[in-house]
Amino acid sequence: MASDLGISYASSWDDVEAVLQGISTLVTSAIDRNIPAGSTHSQRVAGLAASIAEKLGLPSGEIRRIYFAGLFHDFGKLFLPSNVLIKTEPLSEDDWSFIELHPQLGATFLERVPPFSNIANDVLHHHERIDGRGYPRRLSGEDIPLGARIIAVVESFDAMTASDSYRACVTHEIACDTLIKGSGTQFDGGVVQAFLAVLSCRKQ
Numbered sequence: 001m002a003s004d005l006g007i008s009y010a011s012s013w014d015d016v017e018a019v020l021q022g023i024s025t026l027v028t029s030a031i032d033r034n035i036p037a038g039s040t041h042s043q044r045v046a047g048l049a050a051s052i053a054e055k056l057g058l059p060s061g062e063i064r065r066i067y068f069a070g071l072f073h074d075f076g077k078l079f080l081p082s083n084v085l086i087k088t089e090p091l092s093e094d095d096w097s098f099i100e101l102h103p104q105l106g107a108t109f110l111e112r113v114p115p116f117s118n119i120a121n122d123v124l125h126h127h128e129r130i131d132g133r134g135y136p137r138r139l140s141g142e143d144i145p146l147g148a149r150i151i152a153v154v155e156s157f158d159a160m161t162a163s164d165s166y167r168a169c170v171t172h173e174i175a176c177d178t179l180i181k182g183s184g185t186q187f188d189g190g191v192v193q194a195f196l197a198v199l200s201c202r203k204q
Helices: 013-034 041-055 060-071 075-079 093-099 102-110 116-124 146-161 172-181 189-203
Strands: none
Touching: 013 041, 013 060, 013 075, 041 060, 041 146, 041 189, 060 116, 060 146, 075 102, 102 116, 116 146, 146 172, 146 189, 172 189
């Protein structure tokens, strides 16, 4: 039937890569729909996460995998009430109970769909904290997947500095200071240092 409609299946890996990237762009645009106009939050997180992975010396396949985990880290927000996502006033306890569902929702759907199943664990745990006070599983330290630890740092930085964030943005210097202060409690200290090195290189 596909051929009858003039649609051909991807015949090479390059074609598959192009299709996968196209699908990813469409989905992440939908994910970011409730962030103020013009947002590319997911793309920014993905790009910086990949840069950190490269700075840490990870192999190319792992860098690519973490890039896609960054793209889809907020996938579960597609299944949350939009009125909660666009709230400008402080969130209620009920609102937070919805928000904290998004890693589990995203991971549950992604793990069912190859080739996205291999990023589900990073998506599930990107709101964990090094000190074990995060969610959804309260993992701590290196029990948290490295990709999730990377995304946690990048997402926090982007939320603090992006002009299209819900919150008033701060300078890069203030955001970096916040990450440094959170090293060893909220964030992985080694990942924070790699991130600071990436930012330093981009400024040069």
